[in-house]
Amino acid sequence: MLVELLYARVISCSLYPHIFRMLPLSELSPGPFASHDELIANLRGRAKLDGYGVSIARSKPNVVYLACDKGGLNRNNWKLTEETRKRFTTSRRTNCPFSVVGRERDGEWFLEVRNNLHNHPFSSDLSAHPSHRKLDQDQIAEVEAMSLAGIPTRNILTALRKKKTSNSKVLSTARDIYNITSRNKTKSLNGRTPIQTLLYELQEAQSPCDFELDMNGHITHLFFTHEKSISLIKQYHFTVLMDCTYKTNRFKLPLLNVVGITPFYTTFFICAVFIKAEKQDDYEWALSRIAALFDENNPPKVSEFYFTLIFFFFFGFTQFFLFINSSFVNFT
Numbered sequence: 439m440l441v442e443l444l445y446a447r448v449i450s451c452s453l454y455p456h457i458f459r460m461l462p463l464s465e466l467s468p469g470p471f472a473s474h475d476e477l478i479a480n481l482r483g484r485a486k487l488d489g490y491g492v493s494i495a496r497s498k499p500n501v502v503y504l505a506c507d508k509g510g511l512n513r514n515n516w517k518l519t520e521e522t523r524k525r526f527t528t529s530r531r532t533n534c535p536f537s538v539v540g541r542e543r544d545g546e547w548f549l550e551v552r553n554n555l556h557n558h559p560f561s562s563d564l565s566a567h568p569s570h571r572k573l574d575q576d577q578i579a580e581v582e583a584m585s586l587a588g589i590p591t592r593n594i595l596t597a598l599r600k601k602k603t604s605n606s607k608v609l610s611t612a613r614d615i616y617n618i619t620s621r622n623k624t625k626s627l628n629g630r631t632p633i634q635t636l637l638y639e640l641q642e643a644q645s646p647c648d649f650e651l652d653m654n655g656h657i658t659h660l661f662f663t664h665e666k667s668i669s670l671i672k673q674y675h676f677t678v679l680m681d682c683t684y685k686t687n688r689f690k691l692p693l694l695n696v697v698g699i700t701p702f703y704t705t706f707f708i709c710a711v712f713i714k715a716e717k718q719d720d721y722e723w724a725l726s727r728i729a730a731l732f733d734e735n736n737p738p739k740v741s742e743f744y745f746t747l748i749f750f751f752f753f754g755f756t757q758f759f760l761f762i763n764s765s766f767v768n769f770t
């Protein structure tokens with residue numbers, strides 16, 4: 439074994455004079471493997487023990503060429519000079535010669551080592567290698583489910599790392615989780631823009647909605663509600679609270695939230711309206727849609743201020759604080 443290692447060192451130094459370190463590698467299993475995926479998983483497992491990463495260089499139906507993820511050199515696509523290129527000194531490619539081939543024969547996969555040498559030190563932190571940061575299918579499904587539930591990326595990552603069911607430590611970064619959720623979102627859009635998807639979803643859910651477009655075809659106002667909300671507002675039409683929230687979307691459209699109050703002092707969702715700005719025209723557009731939700735026999739009107747105070751005198755201070763903190767309209 440020692441002779442083999444010394445021989446390998448001599449070969450490596452003669453063929454690759456830049457090789458500065460002979461790495462004691464784990465022996466790679468030649469197979470057979472039941473599938474292409476099993477072969478790659480086995481190879482990556484060995485690579486993980488030694489502290490390097492393996493990526494697929496090329497792939498054909500019955501052959502897969504694998505190399506070290508430090509193989510090749512970074513391309514200078516932007517035609518940068520050495521001075522301007524200094525910003526990218528974190529590049530990880532070192533033209534590593536490690537190379538193996540996986541071939542399928544009679545339904546089984548075999549590993550053939552072409553070059554088992556590396557020209558870089560082992561990594562003490564395996565999260566530097568994308569191949570070790572990859573999540574399995576179950577974990578990806580878990581990330582997608584959590585993302586759909588609105589859980590932020592950092593919390594998804596924490597949940598994955600805390601989970602003890604997985605055999606190996608999760609090395610993924612927040613960027614990897616973001617990439618998965620972003621890919622999932624793109625897939626769910628199904629070729630539509632986010633706004634087209636929103637309108638499609640509202641129509642699918644049969645939620646009453648209305649919108650207005652500007653001359654460029656961009657949505658400037660969007661109103662939506664739910665059938666249940668309409669029946670509730672017809673029943674509990676005495677008080678409506680409205681408040682605009684900001685920073686809810688990248689288009690910087692204020693979101694007007696409208697809630698009603700039941701006799702049990704609980705609030706219920708009436709509708710939400712995205713408006714272009716907080717100007718009179720925008721509020722007139724929004725209020726006309728909100729007013730249309732009410733029963734014809736109980737048309738809304740803005741009460742006098744002292745009526746509002748009387749209302750709060752009878753109905754408690756909780757609502758009074760709501761009044762202080764919100765734009766308030768009382769329909770009687």
Ligand SMILES: [Zn+2]
Nearest residue numbers: 506534536556
């Ligand atoms: Zn390498």
